[in-house]
Amino acid sequence: MGDLAVGARSGHEGPEERPGRSDEPVGEAVADGTNPGSDAVDGGDAKGDEGGRPPKKARSFWKELPLLIGIALVLALVIKTFLVQAFSIPSDSMQNTLQQGDRVLVDKLTPWFGSEPERGEVVVFRDPGHWLDGEPTPDPNAIQRVLGWVGLMPSADEKDLIKRVIAVGGDTVECKGTGPVKVNGKALNEPYVFAGNTPCSVDDQGGQFKETVPKGKIWVMGDHRQNSLDSRYHQNQPGGGAVPVDNVVGRAIVIAWPPTRWATLPKPDTFDQPGINALSSAAPGVLGLAGAVPIVLWRRRRLTVAAAQGARVSGGGTAR
Known part of the structure; x- marks a missing residue:
């Protein structure tokens, strides 16, 4: 069903100094036998400095620990907010790509630079409206809430889902019978x-569909097609089952836990086949034509003006 997504130097060189060592302090020897190029201090009052103040003692580890924890929590919060976040997989709707209990890391950085979801990517997105109605809500303890808030473990309060992007704004996506799914006719x-699943199922509740995805939205489906309430089954809701791009939290890039399941989540090659991106591939040509029109018109105007001036000169300048 719906997926909730979360060496040290000794200090004593001995009686002899060996020439040629680049790490020796360099300086001119003075009468008291000290070397002004050295960081070490010989003699003097070991109980304090020239002002009689006692030397500062290093703070103990236990006194430094709260500061270290505070810095770690701040960094974790920044990373969760702007870079990556962990999400857990509690259901089977993305099998076998993702299993229950998997932890995935989601890239949240690239959307900040205007990157939008692409076909084939596995994305985490906020519930666009009532997709998770009836799903059980976790009841974490206080520690789990704090760790979820800073991003050190998946948050139980965020109502997020994880699916695969099948089509993007402007695409026509369809499936008849048991498949295959087609995008822009491919x-x-x-x-x-x-x-054991078919790309789509023969039923009247979303198994058969043909939709043109509105601009600014994506069409998503689970990999476990017969166990995923995805875009197909929300066509009667506002948006027709498509998910607003603004709801996308980020792209799932790697399965981070358990270690035996570690794997990246690349975009499948089938989404790179020629013609599937026909609308986008035509865009550069359209833009190029639109840019060429004013240049051609400007050039024709210049040629017309030049021809008119040449005609007046050849005619002796007599106006009739």
Whole structure:
């Protein structure tokens, strides 16, 4: 169903100094036998400095510990807010790509630079509206709440889901019978779909669909197609099942836990096939044509003016 997403130097060189060592202090020997180039101090009052003040003692580890913890929590909060965040997988809707109990790390940085979700990416997004109705709500203890707030463990309060982006704004996505799913008329080869599942199912509640995704939205589906209440099953809600890009928290980039499940989450090759991005590939040509029109018109105007001036000169300048 819906996925809630979270060496030291000795200080004594001995009686002999060996020439040629680059780490020796360099300086001119003076009468009292000290070397002005050395950081070491020989003689003097070991109980204090020239002003009679006692030397400062290093603070103990236990006194430094609260400061270290505070800095670590601040850094963790900054990282969670702007860089990456951990999310847990509590259901089977993304099997076998993701299993229950997996922890994924989500890239939250690139959206800050205007990057938008691409076809094939696995993304975490905020509930666009009633997708998680009826799902059990975790009841974390105080420590879990604090750790979730700073990003050291998944937050139980955030109502997030995780699915795969199948289509983006302007795409037409469809599926008939048991598949395959098509994007802009191109059939997808989906090896990530759960074994034994078909790309879509024959039912009247979302198994069959043909939708044009509105601009600024994405169409998402779970990899466990027969166990995922995704865009297909929310077509009767505002937005027609598409998820606003503004709701996307970030892209899941790696399975970080457990260690035996560590893996990256790349974009499948099927989304790079020629023609699937027909709308986007035509855009540079359209923009180029739009930019060329004013240049051509400007050049034609200059040629017309030049021709008119040449005609007046050749005619002796007589106006009739």
